[in-house]
Amino acid sequence: MFWKRVILGCLITLNIFLFVRMLVSDQGFFSYRELKSDYITLEAQLAEVQQKNLELSQEIRLLQSDADYIERVIRQRLNFVKDNEILYIFPDATKVGTAGAAQDEGKD
Template sequence: MFWKRVLLGFLVILILFLLGRMLISDQGLFSYRELKAEHEALEQQLSELREKNLALSQEIRLLQSNPEYIEKVIRQRMNFVKDNEILYIFPDTIKEGRAGAAPDEGKD
């Protein structure tokens, strides 16, 4: 009878110890949930990067093979014009690196 109580007490202590480790330790449930949330965030970031990579790959193919697209990109990004065209640049649409200085440059 005494040994049954000792064994039962030992098993209860062992179960409480294992339960505590399962919940609180570095490899426990709370750590698992944190790692799972981090994994999902990284998966989302990976998906976004794959989409961006696909878009850039398509743009590279267009730049290598489509003269009309090349002309369009040059005209948009570098503000090139054809003969007998006039380019109007409005101050609120100037972005840094396009058509000279940024709109807030020189304001100090």
């Protein structure tokens, strides 16, 4: 009878130890939840990168084969114009607003 109680006590202690370790160890439940959250975040980032990669691949194909697209890109990004065209470049509204506010503060 005594040995049964000793063995039962040891088994209960072992079960409590294993349960606590299952929750808080490096391979426990809380670590699993954190890793699962990281996995979901990385999956979303991977999907974004794959979408960006697809867009860039399409742009590369267009730049290699479509002369109209090449002309449009050059005109937009480099501000090139054809003969007898006039290019108007307007200042960015956010830059003008912050510059004007800085000038107003200096007048006080």
